[in-house]
Amino acid sequence: MAETPSATSNRFPPQIPFIIGNEACERFSFYGMRNILTVFLIDYLLKNANPDPGAREAMAKSYFHLFMSGVYFFPLFGGYFADRFFGKYRIILWLSLLYCVGHACLAVFEHSPAGFYTGLFLIALGSGGIKPCVSAMVGDQFTAENKHLMKKVFAIFYWSINFGSFFASLIIPWTLKNYGPSVAFGIPGVLMFIATIIYWAGRRHYVVVPPSGRNPNSFGAVMSTAFLNFSQRPDRKDWLSGARKKHPEESIEGVRAVFRINMLLMPTIPFFWMLFDQKASTWVVQARSMDPKVGDFTFQASQMQFVNPALVMILIPVLTGVVYPAFQRMGWELTPLRRMPMGLIIGAFSFVIAGFYQVLMEGGTTLNITWQILPYIVLTLAEILVSTTGLEFAYTQAPREMKSVVQSLWLLNTTLANVAVAIAAALNIFTGSAQFFFYAGMAVVAGIGMAFMATRYKVHDYYQEAKPIPVGEHAAPDLATKGS
Template sequence: MTTTTAAATAARMPPQIPYIIGNEGCERFSFYGMRNILTVFLMTSLLMAVPEDLRKAEAKEVFHTFVIGVYFFPLLGGWLADRFFGKYNTIFWLSLVYCAGHACLAIFEDNLRGFYFGLFLISLGSGGIKPLVSAFVGDQFDKRNRSLAQKVYDAFYWIINFGSFFASLLMPLVLKHWGASAAFGLPGVLMALATLILWSGRRKYVHQPARGANPHNFLKVVGTALSSGGLGLAIAAMGALAGAYSLSRMGSLGFVAAVCLAMVLVMGFGGVGAWLQLDRARGKHPDEAVDGVRAVLRVLVLFALVTPFWSLFDQKASTWVLQADQMSKPAWFQSSMMQALNPALVMILIPFNNLVLYPLIAKAGIRVTALRRMGMGIALAGAAWIVAGVLQLWLDGGEAVSIVWQMLPYALLTMGEVLVSATGLEFAYSQAPQAMKGTIMSFWNLSVTIGNLWVLLSNVSVKSPSAMDVIHATGYSETACLMFFFAGFALVAAALFGWVASRYPMQDHYRD
């Protein structure tokens, strides 16, 4: 047998992958089916008791609070899987919680508390399985066939958008013609189907067992490093004080924003302090664990610089939908249906990039690395919001703007998404040592929580008298100023990401 033939035989696609991808397609339909009509439903039904001039801000706050929950609970899911149940069992049981959440939305369409409880269950279920499904995909590969992993992650991301595309087109029409119970109930049926598909492949998967109580896990090593005293502990203490101050501002910031900001401050300062004296943990913890923590902390710097991208990306389901309401469009077309353009473009761009664009760039002698893709993606998101800001200026000036114009910022944002999100999944998995796969995938999802936190904080900050004075001095509307602010936020982050990425040492942590 020749070397080429042997390599081809070894690099075989795992037969269990279709079960995971089928599960993901149905689950994503269920998630985006309810998510993409959430802002419209809140504005037109559930929040009608809120005065009209405050309803838009309230709907945005509820939407982004929900998204924060979805991307916060990966920490819980990762911990349960690593410590007790393993990835498959945790995914399965949290999927049942997820189904219950959809049922609550369908049943309590006119009950605020019941509906919000359903959103909580969906954020718990969807968020809890998020880091596990993508890491579960990576578990099915080893170093013999890891060359196929990026293709599967691209297919994984393609099927996510396949489900999102049909959900974005159909659910606004179902909501309009058949009501909220049907519009929120149908995604629940798809989530039940997703759970059934996952269960059907249970005997075919590679199951990495739960590691149990690990005395050398991420938090234990960080705690040992900080408890040794010195400058690192002082920096961590500063983070704790800053977090306590954030909690004291709960009245003005809101509960979710204050708690999340406190968490970010504690994590940020604590991470810096641990990095400075991580070597003090050696001896009490094996070198492998200490080096693993250093690898995770190094990646977290890059993840922090990705958070502005998520600030921009997730507002397409809130700020851009509200902008679309102001635009001229056919009578049958619902504003939230415009979001279908995003997954449609993703399904085109992923194969185009892999089959055409990246090979052409490689032939030109330019290395298309994961980090270069991600940095460019953040910059493209900033460009998309510059265009959206210009459209808002036209609307504010009284011009009749066709919704067709929104296709341009959607195209730029979607190209940025493909470069950041699809690439980031495989990058995050490959950079984590085996013992910290769940940890680093949870942090990847947590970056989305922080991105939505920036949205909540900006919406609070813009209401301050000093901010309003600056906005009035520009002559632009509050919405337009926020759009240009977020564009600049992303462009600065892209520049910093490129600088940090140029100094980042790539790792390869696939199993042997």
């Protein structure tokens, strides 16, 4: 068994490189297949089903966003089964194998809709199911002795995600153009298989926290008791007071916190994800109508997505290290409740720019594909203000026992957004420049509404606190064990 690093050591636990390597390869595999999915559906799989290019584009966008809704829906199940029954290590390993099978289906069944859609389902299940487990697995590897390294390792972890996405966005669209779908989908499959091998190779080093089993005071348990005792609740003004017969007050207050957070986030945040995830569908379709030549190089429409991860790696240090402190020194701190509404409106502006481009092209103007860099810059800035801030906000506003519930509901916002876009695309209500201005308008309304609601929101931060050990007593033994 490896020796635990001391508090003065700057060495990461030996298992960390396995998790980081796994994440970089897995993210390459996911973004590699995702970023070419819209183009593949339009030019290959749906070509015989519908000869009308406009109808194919609408169908492709609808199918793409249905797939993405699944990716962000299955974390609910992955996190639940990991925490309650099987543990994170087993869930990640088992679902990674299904993930590999899904990639194989895409590479093999490029001409078979049934086989291809089966592959998409397995990838959504695998990618979504492991999503809440991998980052938590990173945190599980640290103890009080080396917790000072945790912030650094999560920064590396986040960079590995964007590192994999950056190279996938550049390489796989080019591969699709030059070598066809089997190779273009096969390479991400190989990377996912390598990711699984890397993860499995670290099995003797991982700290594996066992599943907690049933929680009698969980969110669902408190809700169920409150509904069953609704007519007999002691406080007629408090619909949760009926839960007091079976659950402690702190658990009931936790449920209130969940509703308080989501009354602010769920009516507003999905409108951002409606914008953001269309960079892999609507913006790709727009890029197909642009001049792809930049000097001697010909860009593929899907390749422009490389701008987003590249900018994320640049802008996060700039914002957190320069911009936020500058505003704080000026006496106007950019709190989460200010950043998120601002991000929604900035995100809307990216769609206004893209919509203006579309108006020019509909009028006969030919634009070079590099013009898309500007809306990508604006959208990436909005992503950092909304996404990274929202995760922080949702975590800190939830009591300890409700943090996983709130994180799951945060991901559900993305599911709701993609379902809405899928329905709108299937109905084909808005086409051309109108769709850009439609989504921009909704995001502006959501941003203004969130800013108004934020003025009435009472911030209540919850942080993890170590329980003091009474004098003369010893600490309880750690239940974490090494994986085998």
